[in-house]
Amino acid sequence: MLHSLSYVTDHPGFCGTIKNSPCDFVVTEIEVSEPLLRDTRVESLQKTGEAPLEQNGPKKPRTESCGPGAEGCCGGAASPLERDPGHAGGDSSASPDKNQPGREPELKCGLEEGGILDALLGKPVSEQLHKFARDLKDEWDLGNNANACAREFSLGPVLDKKNRADLHSTIRQEFPFLVTVTTDNEMTVKGNADYRELCQLVTEKETSDFFKFLDAKLENSTFSFEPDGDKEHRKIVHHFINRRFGKLLETKSFTVTDVSDQPNTSIMVRFREKRWPRKRSAGGFQEKQDLYTAFTLQKENLETLEAISFLAAELGVLPSDFSYTGIKDKKAITYQPMVVKKVTPERLKEIGSKMEKKGMRIHNIHSACQHLRLGQLKGNHFDIVVRDLTLHSHDSSADLKERISEAMENVETKGFVNYYGPQRFGQGQNVQTDQIGLALLNEKMVKAVKLFFTPEDTDDPVNNAKRYFLQTEDAKGALVMLPEFKVREKMLLRALHRYGVNHEGCTKGWLNIPHSMRIFYVHAYCSKIWNEAASYRLKIYGSKVVEGDLVFSEENDENVSLSDKVHVVTAPEESANKYSINQVVLPMVGHSIKYPSNKVGQWYHERLSKDELQMCKFRVSPLQLNIPGCYRLILKNVQNLSYFLEGSEKGTAIEDNHLNESKISLHISFDLDSSCYATVCLREIMKCDF
Structure with a gap:
């Protein structure tokens, strides 16, 4: 599936084999807002006395950076549910510090917010920001709202995207009465008019805590205002929140006991779900929580x-x-x-x-307290062993150690083409997943079922059952032959037995398997098109950013739709070399994306026509599939790359420049962002297709 696709680097590379055994390819997911899984795993194994499956070769110790926004440092960041409930996103009505207005929330890594701002901005700019914030509050306290609204403070250009994100978050947490705006990499700070308006309705501490809760956006978290016996006043607060944040939040009044043990009423706020649960009790939002x-x-x-x-x-x-x-x-x-x-x-x-x-x-x-979502991860850590190292046949006189060093340095500096890896498509299978996805998009339900049941060239119970079904269309007989763990196949066959192997029966069969599995095949097809588009884009334009290319806007506003964040490069921007190839994205096909307005956009339309999808709306209503599409960077970088060479005797590192190629193994360790493939990164390093 990766054969003949492009490379971004030009070093010769080398040959070797990967995945000789499972322990040669170890993948550890890096969680969001939790300690890294490898830490969790070690802690778990220490408690249970279990040992991890054996891995070959010595491992280099890894250290995690502890800087602004770093996760998993200083003992690991607490999960959202373990934090102080009075901290942004917690239920303030349950906070033990409700009567301690001077107490500030606990901060990551034990750093004070001022220290983080000093690190991100430099002390002079950080001090100017603090002065601006104090002066703005003084204007508000004096009632000079017009002067306060006119005030702005520029932090100057902040080129690094991660630093901008850290600044947005840190400033909003320390100064919830400020908002940050980014225009062409320049960050500007000004007063938050919504904060000022809410301050007229409730105390400033409640306002501050509310905006910290709003900024944290922790799923399933709630915020409660102080008890308020004035029904008309509560109505005004309800209206304000619904008017300003109604798409994001919902409010409810409920009875509480105040400090005098008297019944009173408070307003609770929570993040809006897609729809209300069907059953609600009088005392809360949901009668019964899922386990x-x-x-x-x-x-x-x-x-x-x-x-x-x-x-x-x-x-x-x-x-x-x-x-x-x-x-x-x-x-x-x-x-x-x-x-x-x-x-x-x-x-x-x-x-x-x-x-x-x-x-x-x-x-x-x-x-x-909640499920996980696809894509809800920082990335993955890989520990990989490449065995049987040799030089490419056209490069046999070179030095292997130099070739490896050159390859590592090149990829670490320049990155790799962000292709979807072969496992996305069912590597080595007679029928690949993208073929099934195309049949589903074309609503060819019977064809999709028969592709799904196409057997491999092996004699085992699963493939024998598939072979039998294709020959006889006897769904009941195939069901008996299948092992119990083949849940997808059994779900599909039960529906086919009941409804028949026709268009209607196959449609009901696909509906009988989980939505995540149905859409997996469609996403595989979309991934294949993206891979081909990336190769075409690099072939005709190379690394130059040209008019009509798509780049992501740097505006850090979550209320802006995804397509509005994508900018079409203009002719003057091309002439000025305003953007780099590292900022260029290509669309994953779907119904809510825009295409490049150059030759690449035309290529997409021609390619979809070839698969009879020119009129496809990317909504397969009979299967309840909705494919809006998204955008993916053409190039990606590898992080925390390290490696060493090992001889035939375990643990023996190679130092000399004259290696016995047949006995050399390469141990590589690196991190990749979510949705990046290690096999694709290795392909760029080695110049080999896997």
């Missing part, structure tokens, strides 16, 4: 969806009751967080020994 259990899944030589099928069958729940943030490699040892609904931690612990026989281990089991 969630979180855990870390360690799997070996298993697909993520296959592992979920095993777990679901053993626990007596549906595969759709499991949530996760991404699909992990099959031919690897992988660690990833998961959450399962309707299963207690005790029940999950009971099946641990059975799952080990399937190549899985379950660590760090604990209660949770």
Whole structure:
């Protein structure tokens, strides 16, 4: 699937084999707002006395940076639910510090906010910002609202995107009465008119706490204003919040007991869900909360969806009751967080020994309050061994060690083309997942079913059952032949047995498997088109940013739609070399994206026409599939790259420049952002297709 795709670097590379065994390819997911999983795993193993599956070769110690916005540092950042409930996003009505208005929230890594601002802005600008904030508040206190509204303070150009994000967050937390705006990399600070208006209705402490809660945006968190017996006043507060934040928040009045043990009424605010739960009790938002259990899944030589099928069958729940943030490699040892609904931690612990026989281990089991979402991760850490190193045949007189060093330096500096990896498409299978996705988009339901049941060239129960079904269309007979853990196949066959192997029956069959699995195939097709588009873009324009290219706007405003954040490069911007190739994005096809207005956009239309999708709305209503599309950077960078060479005797590093190629292994360690593929990064390093 990656054959003939482009490279961004020009070094010769080298040859080698990957995934000789699962322990040669170890993937550890980096969580959002939680300690890194490798820390969690070690803690879990120490408690249980278990040992991780054996890994080959010595590992270099890794250290995590502890800077502004760093996660998992200084013992690990607390999860949102473990933080002080009075801190932004917590239920302030439950805070033990309600009567201590002078107390400031606890900060990451023990740093004071002022220290973070000093680090990000430099002390002189940080001091000017503090003075601006004090002067603005003085104007407000004196009633000079007009003067206050006219005040602005420029922080100057902040080129690094992460620094801008850290500044936005830090300033809003320390000065909730300020707002930050970015225009062409320049950050400006001014007074928050909404903050000022709410201050006229409630105390300043409540206003400050409310805006910190709003900025934190922690799912399932609530905020409560002080008890208020004045119904008309509560109505005004309700109206203000609904008018200014109604798309994001919803409010409810409920009865509380005040400090005099008298019944009173308070306003509770929470983030709006897609829809209200059907049942609500008088005393709260939801009569019964779902039961969630979180855990870390360690799997070996298993697909993520296959592992979920095993777990679901053993626990007596549906595969759709499991949530996760991404699909992990099959031919690897992988660690990833998961959450399962309707299963207690005790029940999950009971099946641990059975799952080990399937190549899985379950660590760090604990209660949770919500599911996970696809893409809800920072990225992945990889520990990879490349064996049987040799030079390319056209480069046989070169020095292998120099070639490896050159390749590592090149990719670390220039990055790699951000292709979707071969595992996205079902590497090595007779029918790849993108073919099924195309059939679903064309609403060719019977064809999609037959592609799904196309067997591999092996003689085993699963492929024998698939072979039998295609030959006979006997869904009931194929059901009997399939092993229990093949949950997807069984769900589909049950519907086909009931409704028949025709268009209607196959449609109902696809509806019988979880939505996440149905849309997986469509996303595979969209990924294939993106890969081809990236190669075409690099082939005709190279690394130059040209008129009609798409780049992401730097505006850090979450209320702006995704397409509005995408900017079309103009002719003057091309002439001025305003943007770099690292900022260029290409669309993943869907119904809500814009295409480049140059030759690449024309290529998309021609390519979709070739697959009979020129009129496709990317909504497959019969299957309840909605594909809005998104944007993906053409190039990506690798982080925390380190490597060493090892000889045939375990643990022996290679120092000399004359290597015995057949006995050399390369150990590589690096981090990649979410949705990036290690096999694609290795392809760029080695100049090999896998």
